[in-house]
Amino acid sequence: MRKSKEEINHNSVGLVIAKNQIINSSLKLDSGTTLKDYNLCYETYGILNKSRDNAILICHALTGDQHAAGYNDATDRKPGWWDNMIGPGKPVDTNKFFVVCPNNLGGCGGSTGPLSQNPSTGTAYGPDFPIITVRDWVESQNQLLEILEIESWAVVMGGSLGGMQAMQWAIDYPDKVKHSLIIAAAPKLSTQNIAFNEIARQAIRSDPNYYNGLYKTKNTFPEHGLKLARMVGHLTYLSDDILHTKFGRELKKGKIEFGFDVEFEIESYLKYQGESFIGQRFDANSYLLMTKTLDYFDPAEKYDGKLSDALKKCQANFLVISFSSDWRFSPTRSMEIVRALLENDKNVIYSEIESELGHDSFLLPIPQYHRILSTYLNKIAVT
Amino acid sequence: MRKSKEEINHNSVGLVIAKNQIINSSLKLDSGTTLKDYNLCYETYGILNKSRDNAILICHALTGDQHAAGYNDATDRKPGWWDNMIGPGKPVDTNKFFVVCPNNLGGCGGSTGPLSQNPSTGTAYGPDFPIITVRDWVESQNQLLEILEIESWAVVMGGSLGGMQAMQWAIDYPDKVKHSLIIAAAPKLSTQNIAFNEIARQAIRSDPNYYNGLYKTKNTFPEHGLKLARMVGHLTYLSDDILHTKFGRELKKGKIEFGFDVEFEIESYLKYQGESFIGQRFDANSYLLMTKTLDYFDPAEKYDGKLSDALKKCQANFLVISFSSDWRFSPTRSMEIVRALLENDKNVIYSEIESELGHDSFLLPIPQYHRILSTYLNKIAVT
Numbered sequence: 001m002r003k004s005k006e007e008i009n010h011n012s013v014g015l016v017i018a019k020n021q022i023i024n025s026s027l028k029l030d031s032g033t034t035l036k037d038y039n040l041c042y043e044t045y046g047i048l049n050k051s052r053d054n055a056i057l058i059c060h061a062l063t064g065d066q067h068a069a070g071y072n073d074a075t076d077r078k079p080g081w082w083d084n085m086i087g088p089g090k091p092v093d094t095n096k097f098f099v100v101c102p103n104n105l106g107g108c109g110g111s112t113g114p115l116s117q118n119p120s121t122g123t124a125y126g127p128d129f130p131i132i133t134v135r136d137w138v139e140s141q142n143q144l145l146e147i148l149e150i151e152s153w154a155v156v157m158g159g160s161l162g163g164m165q166a167m168q169w170a171i172d173y174p175d176k177v178k179h180s181l182i183i184a185a186a187p188k189l190s191t192q193n194i195a196f197n198e199i200a201r202q203a204i205r206s207d208p209n210y211y212n213g214l215y216k217t218k219n220t221f222p223e224h225g226l227k228l229a230r231m232v233g234h235l236t237y238l239s240d241d242i243l244h245t246k247f248g249r250e251l252k253k254g255k256i257e258f259g260f261d262v263e264f265e266i267e268s269y270l271k272y273q274g275e276s277f278i279g280q281r282f283d284a285n286s287y288l289l290m291t292k293t294l295d296y297f298d299p300a301e302k303y304d305g306k307l308s309d310a311l312k313k314c315q316a317n318f319l320v321i322s323f324s325s326d327w328r329f330s331p332t333r334s335m336e337i338v339r340a341l342l343e344n345d346k347n348v349i350y351s352e353i354e355s356e357l358g359h360d361s362f363l364l365p366i367p368q369y370h371r372i373l374s375t376y377l378n379k380i381a382v383t
Numbered sequence: 384m385r386k387s388k389e390e391i392n393h394n395s396v397g398l399v400i401a402k403n404q405i406i407n408s409s410l411k412l413d414s415g416t417t418l419k420d421y422n423l424c425y426e427t428y429g430i431l432n433k434s435r436d437n438a439i440l441i442c443h444a445l446t447g448d449q450h451a452a453g454y455n456d457a458t459d460r461k462p463g464w465w466d467n468m469i470g471p472g473k474p475v476d477t478n479k480f481f482v483v484c485p486n487n488l489g490g491c492g493g494s495t496g497p498l499s500q501n502p503s504t505g506t507a508y509g510p511d512f513p514i515i516t517v518r519d520w521v522e523s524q525n526q527l528l529e530i531l532e533i534e535s536w537a538v539v540m541g542g543s544l545g546g547m548q549a550m551q552w553a554i555d556y557p558d559k560v561k562h563s564l565i566i567a568a569a570p571k572l573s574t575q576n577i578a579f580n581e582i583a584r585q586a587i588r589s590d591p592n593y594y595n596g597l598y599k600t601k602n603t604f605p606e607h608g609l610k611l612a613r614m615v616g617h618l619t620y621l622s623d624d625i626l627h628t629k630f631g632r633e634l635k636k637g638k639i640e641f642g643f644d645v646e647f648e649i650e651s652y653l654k655y656q657g658e659s660f661i662g663q664r665f666d667a668n669s670y671l672l673m674t675k676t677l678d679y680f681d682p683a684e685k686y687d688g689k690l691s692d693a694l695k696k697c698q699a700n701f702l703v704i705s706f707s708s709d710w711r712f713s714p715t716r717s718m719e720i721v722r723a724l725l726e727n728d729k730n731v732i733y734s735e736i737e738s739e740l741g742h743d744s745f746l747l748p749i750p751q752y753h754r755i756l757s758t759y760l761n762k763i764a765v766t
Contacts, residue, residue, distance in 0.1 A: 030641075131641045131642070191627050194632070198647075199611065199615055202611055202614065202653075206610075227585075227589075228582065228586055235575070235579065247574050248574060249574065258415075260588065266574050266577055274585075
């Protein structure tokens with residue numbers, strides 16, 4: 001249904017059109033491959049001020065894209081994935097900041113990725129798209145920054161894999177990040193995190209419709225595998241408590257049926273999550289790539305595993321936020337980042353938000369969480 | 384390699400041959416289906432004493448079977464699944480006790496299950512084997528008890544799903560269980576537990592080789608699905624800590640390869656677990672059935688969710704054991720059982736064992752754990 005102007009404009013950045021920026025500088029990736037040129041698809045909200053110092057970079061997580069806020073079309077049912085965070089009067093206040101959200105390289109939102117044409121074959125990259133690291137993303141985002149003629153980001157922020165980018169930015173370009181906001185993240189994946197990612201990958205790659213990643217050429221899609229991968233992922237985003245509160249052991253039809261159809265409400269919910277993800281047409285090769293990016297992230301690796309050494313040259317101020325019931329990237333993991341920053345006498349504020357909503361909390365309008373971000377960002381905007 | 388007598392006999396119950404007991408009494412299942420007769424395949428260790436009061440029933444968990452101890456053949460590479468627990472001088476001391484371990488109905492170790500012939504069709508049950516409940520298992524085990532002409536079990540014990548059977552026995556036959564040993568169990572699955580089971584089921588059922596459970600008739604097997612299911616299950620049996628200690632972020636080839644082959648040690652381990660499970664030829668339909676049995680288990684359901692009401696008539700003495708790092712059935716869940724028993728003034732000893740080995744701890748020879756069981760069982764044997 002078409003929305004009225006009032007509906008769209010109230011507290012919303014309104015209708016937005018994604019921009020495509022062809023970047024003609026070559027990009028040498030961590031894997032050794034060089035992209036001669038590439039496209040970054042991105043959205044912006046708010047206005048860049050005259051001194052060009054009010055820009056915020058929003059980094060997306062595993063299944064995110066450039067469409068963080070507002071609507072791409074008046075008939076869209078849902079706004080962008082972080083619409084509760086970004087807009088006029090919202091924590092990331094578009095009356096004050098110029099917000100940039102690119103789709104990450106290797107993604108499927110419009111930036112160069114597995115769906116793009118491989119110049120050396122003339123057909124889509126598919127499974128041959130090189131594996132990207134968080135450092136590669138920072139490099140590509142820096143090329144965008146230069147094209148936008150902005151000297152430095154007022155803020156780089158993101159949740160989960162997005163928080164990892166915010167941290168890597170502060171490490172790689174100390175003079176280009178004033179504030180790094182690292183939300184629901186970790187300095188590297190735990191063994192358990194990697195294991196869950198591997199299960200997701202196995203689910204996709206063992207789907208007979210995966211065809212070693214060449215499913216497009218067979219005009220098919222590894223739907224079952226990707227659905228399973230999403231179900232596993234989603235389950236790890238939610239806490240045991242919230243699952244209990246929301247679904248408990250409630251039965252869809254009120255009684256046990258002694259069969260394999262959906263019986264418990266939680267089964268129905270998981271099925272819905274898997275199917276709606278398929279409905280979003282997220283590319284399976286992109287999903288595989290992004291899980292590898294997560295696995296590889298470990299800024300301390302170059303420094304003999306010493307995170308505090310990796311963070312030594314940072315100049316940014318840091319805000320680190322975790323959520324009490326997040327067992328994917330628990331508060332303990334965020335505290336590792338905080339400790340390493342404190343060992344370097346860096347400016348850091350840490351907050352653990354009480355929430356039973358698990359890892360997904362970072363996407364949700366939890367009052368205490370939004371209040372902290374509003375206060376922090378308002379202070380920056382004023383000074 | 385053939386084992387010498389010394390190798391087999393040292394601390395071992397030695398060579399054992401499974402027995403098959405056709406039970407000609409009909410069994411009305413919770414699902415409404417009636418089995419006219421059925422087979423229970425079981426092993427026994429030790430000798431039934433003259434007063435026939437030293438019998439221990441061992442109940443197996445999801446992927447267990449009747450082969451709990453010793454060797455079925457001198458060329459076997461591995462002994463039964465609980466060999467560290469059962470044998471001469473071991474916690475379940477076969478010099479003192481007569482140990483009975485049946486394969487559960489619906490299993491694939493030899494008892495009637497999906498691989499058996501369906502009398503009404505003349506072909507294997509496959510997916511048509513009725514879903515079994517823990518109560519059904521207790522009923523079938525009680526029929527075996529009667530055939531063995533034993534009045535009551537000195538002990539019913541098991542870990543995980545086996546512990547649930549030990550609890551159900553004490554509820555259903557208060558006068559036939561002297562001691563109920565409930566290890567690493569819970570009074571019912573949490574929503575998260577059900578969700579992980581549903582993911583395992585979806586993995587199997589969405590494998591194109593599953594053919595709605597009729598894979599045998601197609602001469603195939605849902606190998607990928609079952610492998611994934613096992614990987615998911617296995618991951619939830621291990622704690623984050625032990626994964627970290629055992630595998631960390633170690634790389635198989637010492638460096639990142641930027642590809643999708645096995646890179647991290649944990650990936651290699653998970654793959655091995657999945658594949659070795661396939662090698663054991665566990666039946667996929669049995670796996671599906673057993674996860675449903677787990678989901679349905681909830682003895683308090685009949686009593687308006689009041690576990691203490693469900694346990695009111697129990698006469699057994701209880702030993703409840705949990706493991707500190709078990710996040711599948713955490714100590715909190717065991718405490719729910721203990722609390723409900725205490726509310727009824729039942730005789731209960733509770734012990735939380737310090738272990739970083741997760742849910743799998745119940746299968747492992749952890750000294751404190753074995754010591755507690757030895758002490759407890761020795762005391763029973765003497766008196």
